[in-house]
Amino acid sequence: SATTAILLGIRSLSAQIPSDCVPGWSGKMLIDCETAQNWSVEHDAPSSGTIKAVDGLIGRAVQLNWDMATGDWVQAKYTFNPIVDLSHQDILGISLRGSPGVGNRVSIMVADVNGVFYGLDNEGINTISRWMINLSFSRKMFYHFFTIGADPQRKEIDWSRIDRFFIVVKRPDATSGGGSGSLAVDQVQVDRAADWPRPDHFETVIGNSGAASQAADYLISQQESSGLLVSWKEESDAKAYLYDQALALIVLSRRGLWYEGKAQNEAAVAADRLADFLISRQKHDGHWARAWDPHTGAQIVDDSWIGDQAWCIIGLKQYALLSGKTAAEDALQQGADWLAGKIQPNDFITASTEGTVDAWWAMMHAGRTDKADLLRQRLLTALWDAELKYWLRGYGEWPDPVIAMDAATWVSEFARSPRVDRADMGLAALGFVRRTLITVDDSGSRCGFDGMGPVSFWCEGTAQYVSAGGEGAQDFLNTLLSLQRPDGSMPGSPDDWSGTGFGWLSSMTGISSTAWLYFALTESPFKLVLPSRVDGNPLRLPDHHLHQNYPNPFNGHTDIRFELSQADQVEIIIFNSRQQNIRTLCSSQFNAGQHQLKWDGNDDHGCAAASGVYFGRMRIGQAFLMQKMTLLR
Numbered sequence: 001s002a003t004t005a006i007l008l009g010i011r012s013l014s015a016q017i018p019s020d021c022v023p024g025w026s027g028k029m030l031i032d033c034e035t036a037q038n039w040s041v042e043h044d045a046p047s048s049g050t051i052k053a054v055d056g057l058i059g060r061a062v063q064l065n066w067d068m069a070t071g072d073w074v075q076a077k078y079t080f081n082p083i084v085d086l087s088h089q090d091i092l093g094i095s096l097r098g099s100p101g102v103g104n105r106v107s108i109m110v111a112d113v114n115g116v117f118y119g120l121d122n123e124g125i126n127t128i129s130r131w132m133i134n135l136s137f138s139r140k141m142f143y144h145f146f147t148i149g150a151d152p153q154r155k156e157i158d159w160s161r162i163d164r165f166f167i168v169v170k171r172p173d174a175t176s177g178g179g180s181g182s183l184a185v186d187q188v189q190v191d192r193a194a195d196w197p198r199p200d201h202f203e204t205v206i207g208n209s210g211a212a213s214q215a216a217d218y219l220i221s222q223q224e225s226s227g228l229l230v231s232w233k234e235e236s237d238a239k240a241y242l243y244d245q246a247l248a249l250i251v252l253s254r255r256g257l258w259y260e261g262k263a264q265n266e267a268a269v270a271a272d273r274l275a276d277f278l279i280s281r282q283k284h285d286g287h288w289a290r291a292w293d294p295h296t297g298a299q300i301v302d303d304s305w306i307g308d309q310a311w312c313i314i315g316l317k318q319y320a321l322l323s324g325k326t327a328a329e330d331a332l333q334q335g336a337d338w339l340a341g342k343i344q345p346n347d348f349i350t351a352s353t354e355g356t357v358d359a360w361w362a363m364m365h366a367g368r369t370d371k372a373d374l375l376r377q378r379l380l381t382a383l384w385d386a387e388l389k390y391w392l393r394g395y396g397e398w399p400d401p402v403i404a405m406d407a408a409t410w411v412s413e414f415a416r417s418p419r420v421d422r423a424d425m426g427l428a429a430l431g432f433v434r435r436t437l438i439t440v441d442d443s444g445s446r447c448g449f450d451g452m453g454p455v456s457f458w459c460e461g462t463a464q465y466v467s468a469g470g471e472g473a474q475d476f477l478n479t480l481l482s483l484q485r486p487d488g489s490m491p492g493s494p495d496d497w498s499g500t501g502f503g504w505l506s507s508m509t510g511i512s513s514t515a516w517l518y519f520a521l522t523e524s525p526f527k528l529v530l531p532s533r534v535d536g537n538p539l540r541l542p543d544h545h546l547h548q549n550y551p552n553p554f555n556g557h558t559d560i561r562f563e564l565s566q567a568d569q570v571e572i573i574i575f576n577s578r579q580q581n582i583r584t585l586c587s588s589q590f591n592a593g594q595h596q597l598k599w600d601g602n603d604d605h606g607c608a609a610a611s612g613v614y615f616g617r618m619r620i621g622q623a624f625l626m627q628k629m630t631l632l633r
Contacts, residue, residue: 021447023134024435025093027191031078031165034060040077047071054184057095057131061186066169068178073170075109076185080163083113086139087160089190090388091436093134096186098126102179103500107145107168108137112158115149118142119166123501125455126169126183130497132455136436138193138388140401193388198431202416202423202469205477205520209581212521214488215514216255216579219248220270221487222511226297227277233489233509240294242308246315247515249274250525253319255579257615259628261324264613265577268323275319278312279331286338288312306350309339310358317365318528336366343371351396353383353407357414361526364419376420379411389428393452405451408433409464413526430470437461441494446479453502456495459483463490463516467524477520490514544568546618546625549599553630557600560585560616560627566592571619574599574609582609585616601631608633 034053039062041049049066066074094108104126109119120141125132144155167185171177222229228240229248249271256268263269277297282288287309291301313335320328339362343349349359356375363372382395391407394400412426439454440447448462463480466473484490490513491506498504519525545563552558560572570590574583582603599616603609611633618625 022438022440023093024438025091025134025136025191025193025196027091027093027189028089029187029189030084030092031185031188032059033062033186033188036062038079038081040079041074042077043074044071047074049074049076051076056184056186057097057133058187061095061097061184063182063184064167064169065180065182067180068169068171071178073168075166075168075170078165080165083161083163085160086110086162086190089159089192090139091191091193092137092139093189093191094137094185094187095131095133096125096128096135097131097184098128099182100129101127101181102177103127103172104169104177104179104181105172106183107166107170109145109166109168110142110157110162111164111166113161113163114147114151114154114158116147116154116157117145118157119145119168121501123172125500125502126181128455128497128500130442130456131186132453133439134187134189135453136403138385138401138403140385140388140399193432193435196431196435198389198428199434199471200427202427202430203471203473204469205466205474207521208481209521211481211484211488212518213578213580214484215490215518215521216251216267216488218488218514219251219511219518220266223270223273224294226292226294227273228292228294228297229274229511230294231511232492232506235508238294239300240292242288242290243311244511244515245274245278246308246311247525248511249278249315250318251515251518253315253322254522256322257577257579258323264628265579267579271319271323272325275316275323275325275328278316279327282331282334286334286336288335306339306342306355307352307358309335310355310362313339313362314358314365314525321528332366336362336368339363340366340368340371343374345374348378348395349375351394351400353379353391353394353411354404356383357407357411360414361410364417365528369419372419376414379414380420380422380425383407383411384425388432389425390432391429402452403433403436405433405437405449405458405461405464408437409461409468409470410526412468412470413524417526426468430465430468433465434471443494446482446494448476448479450505451503455497455500455502456493456505458493458505459490459513460492460510460516463513463520466520467516480517480520484517485509488514490517544620544625546616546627548627549616549629553632554601555632557598558629560597560599561594562618562625563594564590564592568620572597573617573619574614575617576612576614582614601633 036053039051041051043049047068051064053060054063064076103124106122106125107119111117147154230238231241231244252267252271256271257264263272287304289299289302313332316328316332360372360375383392391411393402393404393407408429412429415426416423437449437454439450441457448457450458451461462476466477489509492510492513493505496507547561549558549560571587572585575581585597614629616627
């Protein structure tokens with residue numbers, strides 16, 4: 001069958017490509033591109049072009065070659081004979097391979113027998129000189145280009161009578177683009193995505209505490225004297241982006257320990273310094289700049305992008321909870337005032353789905369549930385494609401149905417939250433990007449996701465998918481771990497591709513990619529973790545108590561007592577000031593009443609722990625209670 005041929009053909013390109021990786025979906029073959037039959041070339045007067053058969057992704061492909069000279073466009077046209085009916089198909093897949101050179105606009109276009117032309121544009125993808133496998137475009141992405149026929153007023157295409165298919169390369173505007181180049185085309189297929197099966201549960205992964213610790217240590221190592229972290233280590237013109245600082249603050253806060261308001265470990269010290277910078281540089285109206293010089297703290301960019309402002313509120317809230325610093329709470333509430341002022345009934349805070357869900361999470365963290373509910377409604381209706389079951393990239397004057405990873409992962413976590421309780425939508429969206437954005441890196445040996453396209457492996461987006469609980473999460477996490485560098489950091493991608501409408505991918509070492517690996521290994525950045533208090537008094541959750549260990553200090557063993565008013569799942573772990581697990585005392589169900597455990601001063605391997613300060617942490621659900629203890633040998 002055509003489907004089997006696609007799967008076997010692509011996997012034969014590299015014996016290393018994991019099974020069930022690419023393509024993410026296979027449907028009805030529209031054009032196999034094995035020969036140049038039915039293909040022709042059209043162009044404006046100054047331009048020239050040819051089409052020929054070349055080695056393809058599978059077997060052979062057709063390649064459009066052009067030289068625009070002073071012209072504006074060249075196109076490859078395929079004529080269907082007989083005409084084809086696409087009225088029951090809702091997604092198109094096509095594999096393309098460009099060549100180095102000048103970036104142009106690449107339009108994918110179809111026409112019906114009435115001369116109505118529909119298409120979509122992609123900027124600069126003609127310069128990507130690797131196979132972009134199964135680029136996926138929903139039919140809703142195609143819009144009216146023009147009409148050439150008996151009725152020039154006709155605007156609606158007849159999808160049941162399509163007679164031509166085009167790949168058009170054209171200048172983006174009169175002063176850019178052009179030049180010469182080539183674009184190979186292979187495996188044009190269609191399918192009905194509305195009928196694709198979707199997963200029925202979110203997947204969990206087995207983390208790696210050592211890898212998580214290394215990732216956190218790398219973040220600490222990138223902090224400058226200003227308190228900011230360098231976003232991209234190898235970037236010659238270093239910058240500290242607000243989004244990256246917010247992610248780092250969440251990681252450092254979760255790794256940090258505070259006792260009576262004072263930092264007890266390196267992560268807490270780093271979190272304090274970063275939070276102090278963000279609090280001190282908040283604008284009078286409550287927002288923050290978008291980028292600074294990490295060395296001097298000088299402002300570089302201030303464009304008030306909604307998404308990054310929201311992330312800063314999220315980061316400061318988690319820091320405030322875990323550190324107990326009231327100044328952080330004051331700052332985030334001032335930021336929430338600024339953000340809430342932009343959320344009005346029947347108005348869009350931003351056209352971007354990503355920005356909208358960021359703002360929802362920020363409002364929830366700040367306790368502004370009324371504003372969050374306004375955004376909730378928009379996310380569940382206008383930004384949701386109920387037929388294909390995925391979230392659009394955005395909705396401004398008209399829908400923006402581009403398939404984007406952020407709009408699947410972050411909104412999926414929104415959907416499964418108790419406030420929304422639409423896990424079915426989250427699962428459906430993750431299942432959709434599992435098929436449409438999956439790809440391999442340039443070597444063909446690593447399977448992961450891109451943010452759009454797809455072009456190649458995007459580490460952050462793949463980690464987002466793992467954190468959200470997408471299908472196959474453990475395999476994708478294992479692949480990410482294979483890319484973690486000895487210093488604990490993560491590249492943005494194994495590969496380097498930039499300057500296209502699908503965004504950019506860089507092998508530079510990134511704060512965001514490293515932070516997202518940490519979240520994939522531990523817990524989602526969106527989860528509010530209740531504070532771990534350490535004050536020497538009995539610590540309380542509703543109806544639960546944790547007492548100070550006795551004796552303390554100790555040199556043999558010590559007793560740890562706790563009380564439950566009702567049965568609950570309890571985990572008690574002993575760890576050191578670096579948040580390294582030393583001993584798991586329990587992880588099981590306990591009945592109501594008083595309980596006592598002993599710690600003999602040994603680690604999980606039976607080896608004696610060194611003298612020093614340790615922490616006993618009791619976890620019940622998402623809440624933590626903690627006591628500080630001293631071991632003397």
